[in-house]
Amino acid sequence: MESTEIHYPVPGSCQCGKVTYELLAAPITVIICHCRECQKLSTSAFSITAMVNRDDLRINGEMQAWERLAENGNRNCAIFCPNCGNRIYHFNPAQPDIIKLKPSTLSDTRIIQPVMHVWTSEKQDWYQIPEGVEQHQKQPW
Numbered sequence: 001m002e003s004t005e006i007h008y009p010v011p012g013s014c015q016c017g018k019v020t021y022e023l024l025a026a027p028i029t030v031i032i033c034h035c036r037e038c039q040k041l042s043t044s045a046f047s048i049t050a051m052v053n054r055d056d057l058r059i060n061g062e063m064q065a066w067e068r069l070a071e072n073g074n075r076n077c078a079i080f081c082p083n084c085g086n087r088i089y090h091f092n093p094a095q096p097d098i099i100k101l102k103p104s105t106l107s108d109t110r111i112i113q114p115v116m117h118v119w120t121s122e123k124q125d126w127y128q129i130p131e132g133v134e135q136h137q138k139q140p141w
Contacts, residue, residue, distance in 0.1 A: 004110070009058070012106040014086035019061035021088065023101065027052045027111055030103065034127075035119035037068070041078075041087065045124040048112055049090070050103040057099055063088065070139070116140075 009022035027050035038047035067077040074094065080087045090100040103112050116134040117123075129135060 006108060006110055010106050010108050010111070012088075012101075012103075014061075014081035014084050014088060014105065016081060016084035016086070018083045019059065019063055019081040019086070019088055021057060021059040021105075023052060023057060023106060023111075025053070025056040027101070027103070028098070029116065030112055030114045031116045031118055032114045033118050034121075034123040036122050038119070039122075039124075045127045046117075048103055048114065050101045050111060052099050052101050054091075054097045054099050057089070057101065059088070 006026070008026070009024045011020065011022055013020045030048065030050045032046045032048055034046045039045060041047050062082060063079050064082040065077055065079055067075055070076050074092050076090055077093060078087055078090050086105065087102050088105060089102060091098065103109060114133065116136070117129050118136045118139055120129065120135050121137040123129070
């Protein structure tokens, strides 16, 4: 019988493999964002984010950064592979110890168990949020 327990560290990488990383511990939380900017980022209905402690992430490879201002005035910095463009994580410079990892880049994606949906005011009509999951019309923090 195969174990369903996640064993850390969990490796991850960009699409081309020039950026690799290890997640050393479980995420603080996993959220789904339905804002239009995340829809553009993911080219889908939403983006998934695993909030992790900076010290729980070891990254190898050259990366580039891009940033934008969020509606609430926070800076949203995106870190990505300059070769394939795959986003690895985001962060807010005002909260440097928290990394917003894009968990679909992990080799084991079982940690993707969203507990909250944000920006549901911009959610695609065809997507139904599962019952019992916390929801916020905009960013709750």
